[in-house]
Amino acid sequence: MAGINAPDGRPYMPATDMAAMEAQSSLSSVLPWGGKYPPGVGVAQRKGFDIVTPEGLQLHDLHQRILSYSMGGHADEINAAVNASRIRFPNATLVDTTEYFEPATLFMQALHEALGPYGDFLLQLATTGTGANEQAIRLAMGSLGGEKSSRLLALSENYGGCGLQMNAICDAEGWKGDTSLKSNARHVNIDGSNLDKVFAACVNAGEKPILIMEDGIQGVGGFKLLDIAFLRELAERISDAGGRKIYDNVQALVRATGGKGLFGFNRWADPKNPKHLPDFVTFAKGIGDGQAMAGLAVRRDVAEQVKAAPGGAGNTFDTFNRGRDALVTAGKVLEITQGEKLWENVHARGHQFQGNLRPMLDKYPGVVRDVVGIGGMTGLEFRDPSKLVHGMRIAPEFGIVVAKGGSARNPVMRLPLQFDTPAAFVESVSDCIEYMLKTVQLETGA
DSSP: OOOOBOTTSSBOOOHHHHHHHHHHHOGGGTSTTOOOSSTTOOOOEEETTEEEOTTSOEEEEEOHHHHTOOOGGGHHHHHHHHHHHHHHSTTOOEEOTTSOOHHHHHHHHHHHHHTGGGOOEEEEEESSHHHHHHHHHHHHHHHTTOGGGEEEEEESSOOOSSOHHHHTTSSOGGGOSOOSSOOOOEEEOTTSTTHHHHHHHHHHHTOEEEEEEESSEETTTTOEEOOHHHHHHHHHHHHHTTOEEEEEOTTTTTTTSTTSSSSTHHHHOOTTOGGGSOSEEEEOGGGGTTSOOEEEEEEHHHHHHHHHSTTGGGSOOOSSOEEHHHHHHHHHHHHHHHHHTHHHHHHHHHHHHHHHHHHHHHHSTTTEEEEEEETTEEEEEESSHHHHHHHHHHGGGGTEEEEEEEOSSSEEEEOOOOTTOOHHHHHHHHHHHHHHHHHHHHHHTO
């Protein structure tokens, strides 16, 4: 297929050429969890809720760089804000943590106010969700006297963005095995079946528990929506044990809140019960609408405990976290989301989407077995990994690009929606998915 030219007049490099080069030079071309998917799809441009490939195909984007895009319908407004900031702050593309920078100050103040109903939170910026979660873990440990007197608790059947300490216990075999960073996390079953055992082990070892979890829903683990009663009991036990709760909103922010607010815990926590509320909230991805933007919020009293600990002042840092374009984008995303209550929109669009997908379970029973998730974190669980891979491979032929998640036991095609997704987009992608499933059924004999 002939390629298209970029706005500068030069042709884009075809995806086939990029694949050949990366086969020689990219680590992800050989490691088992790497590789690009769907095969052969490159990204040259973004147009609203779609991507344009180097070959000129326009595809509905249900990949979104693993939920990093959030505002397909507000691109002009966000671009205008970024362009204005480039005039206001010429060449100030990246500012060090030790310096004041107006876009950073305003964004942190806005998030501080958004978290106000849940406590007095202080903000620390980062560049990635992994970095934000690692900072939160270090601060939590520091507030409890260090790693010898605390223990990380991680939920089963998932992996999260906080390094090998957590990833080493997940279901993805590629993350397991002998590494130089042995995980010391205790494993909490998501059905709550081993809660007594886990908390007894912490007591016997003299450890304070630190819970880090994706806030009410597992992301890469396959959009598994966690039970409200389980989440409440877990939060209460952590609080009663004098531990810390880190709620990872890197993916759940706005998308999986049950239409009740900005944060994942708005879906499941009782706002009148302080034991349910977070000590830390981490965020990234959608808040930056494609920019490298992340951070964490920590309760002021917890931060004071870190400060009071021996050597506490140096517990965490992220040197280069004040990128102009990313901060302005994030500030605009937060402003628009709050002003238009987009958590209500994405929840409604998710309900519409799942309503369209559920009849497909009966029409293509040999291919898919369940609709999973909530709101903007909706997915299809396939019968087996081979059918999922088949669907991902042919999806671009039907006008969509998708993502995968879960594991070999629960292979999930992740179909996330952006915060401002319109109803018409949901109808269009639903049709594309049905054609894709029908073809998988015909070609695999399912």
